Amino acid sequence: MTGKSLFQKIWDDHIVVPETADTPAVLYIDLHLTHEVTSPQAFSVIRAKGLKLRRPDLTLATLDHSTPTVPVASLKDLDIVSEPAAAAQIRMMIENCREYGVELFGFDSDARGIVHVIGPELGITQPGKTIVCGDSHTSTHGAFGTLAFGIGTTEVGHVMASQCLLQRRPKTLAITVDGKIGPGVTAKDIILAIIGRIGVGGGTGHVIEYRGSAIRSLNMEQRMTVCNMSIEGGARAGMIAPDDTTIEYLKNRPMAPKGSAWDAAVARWRRLPSDPDAAFDREVTLAANVLTPMVTFGTNPGMVVPIGDPVPAATDASFRKALEYMRVVENKPMLGMPVDVVFIGSCTNSRLSDLREAASVMRGRKVAKSVRMLVVPGSEQVKRAAEAEGLHEVFTAAGAEWREAGCSMCIGMNGDLTASGQLCVSTSNRNFEGRQGIGARTVLASPLTAAASAVAGRIADPRPLIAD
């Protein structure tokens, strides 16, 4: 008998009703995260059917997507800084959570932040759990050895009412990254290289397990960056087996188990990693030592090159359309292209270590005159921790804006936008047309590359600026 993969162990542990040829499995969900944008229609269904939330105690809510990144002391402020529709959505979230007994990390909480930043930070994201959210970047939580994936609003309603989902077992894809990454190369560059390899549809129908020595050597924040962008490779979930790094990170977090419950949990987590003889439906391998900083050149995350490499020649009409939209020239590198905006933030790269990396490049330097730079911490906790180290002063002294936590310019729902035609080097995860504003041209990169580009006013390789 072959062994079980990490995915298979968690899947098997959550089967309420097994799948058959005719019916999907009923899969139990241990944690349901929710935010203001994808939940209102689900609450409406629950209300219309006269149902209750089955497990409000396993449900957590936050405000992040359409939420302003300027300070909001009271709901009155909201009407001043937000569009009426966004303000109404936020108020509805507050109302829904109150009515249905869901804990909300709102404006009055010092733990508010992007949904995928606060779960891990609070210690409620734990190995072996199933975690869902009406948000495709739920894959982030897979960094802890959880099965975590995004769902639509109808499914949000299903979890609210039943704490379960109807699911078919996905296929598994093992991605092994071995070797040591060089200085100036980051977790973001690893995942961009992976997506460049498998393509934006490459993981469709699969759950990814990232493995190999390069992955093992990453800290938790870096692992989250990798798992975060699994969806950009088409996979609903990406996961990394829990190890000492995971356990060390979770210890003493506010919502992590304590005392004997902690010991029992750790013993359980230690059994989760894939057995040595576990089989995967597909396998891909990558060498880490040859990786360089990566930048996207097109309008999806699979259109990505090493920073000094030329942009490939167009192969079809869609490709050509993307290059035209980006105003990028075939056979020339992205390096040196003029930059208008730099955004450091999003659930991919807004944690303390990301801000430290960006600050390491900015320290003693200035944002180029032609560039607007926005730094948006992923959570209020990240913000406080960064301020305690003086990182905010590094950014503001350089001429960057320092904001309250939220999704901000990653999705541009709260008024933080890149203007039409402007080029934004962004640490977020999506360079789709118009993602950061109508006509905005997005180049995805690591916090190091983004910071180096802010200083240069052009797309720049961070490696010469790094003291190692």
Add this chain to the structure above:
Amino acid sequence: MDKVNLVQSRTLVIPQSDIDTDQIIPARFLTTTTRKGLGKALFADWRYDSAGKPKPDFLLNRPEADGCGILVAGNNFGCGSSREHAPWALLDFGIRAVISTEIADIFRGNSLKNGLVPVIVDKTTHSWLIENPGAEITVDVDACELRLPKGRTVAFPIDGFSRYCLLNGVDQLGYLLNHSDAITRFEDTRSWQP
């Protein structure tokens, strides 16, 4: 959800590959709290100019788009965000089936829960559909087949449960709640508690 069996219509063809949900409905329309009326935001950034006027050359604004219920898109449709607003917008516009070589997982699941039929076809069939916009075709959910002109038929995959739900307009929440006892048993007897 309404029952869906036959979708008979001329096709609308958008040959662009990797069309993501930010194109299907841009994020600025997601501050809504209902699922109604999103059809006017469908493909908004491709469909309207900066003054909000319809661009006459974009397919959805042309007279031949009137009454079309089947969208044929380039390779890999619906990647990106989990926003269910994408199928809501397509349905509100009048689209009842989407056809591509690959359809992203979350979009596909969302479509099935709203009665929008996701149809995955082989490369040859796909090329033919892309090259013949406006073809009169039929998506037959019951037979799991696509009927093209001149009597040609192509089978498409759809799992039995999704097919049953489409054909009978089944509300999957009701199905799930029928398992309440099993869920309670699971919660009571599992070896650890979240």
